[in-house]
Amino acid sequence: MxxxxxxxxxxxxxxxxxxVPTTSVTGKKIPNTVRELRQFLGDAYPELNKLSSxxxxxxxxxxxxxxxxxSYDEIALIPPVSGG
Known part of the structure; x- marks a missing residue:
């Protein structure tokens, strides 16, 4: 994905x-929901967990x-934005 x-x-x-792999070769759970994807990415990139949203x-x-x-979905991470 x-x-x-x-x-x-x-x-x-x-x-x-x-x-993100769609099959497990390492024994780790593959994300099937947005929540699981957030957890997966937060584990791989802990700095993502520090974002305010x-x-x-x-x-x-x-x-x-x-x-x-x-695996065929188009997924995007949209960080907090600032502007004025």
Whole structure:
């Protein structure tokens, strides 16, 4: 599954995209919901846990933690934004 990263999430990960395995070769649980994906990414990139908010979009719509995700979904991490 490919995740699109923007703003500070891109800086934290060091890339504008991130590939998450859809099958487990290490014995780790593969994320099946937005909540599990947040946990998976927070474990891999602890700096993401420090953000004041982090929205997840699935197929161009904001997603709730309970939403099921699939390997073919378009997923984006949307960090907090500031402006004036």
């Amino acid at each position: 490919t995740i699109l990263l923007f703003g500070v999430t891109k800086d934290i990960v060091g890339s504008s995209t991130l590939s 982090l929205a997840v979009a699935v197929n161009n719509a904001y997603a709730k933690d309970e939403q099921i995700i699939n």
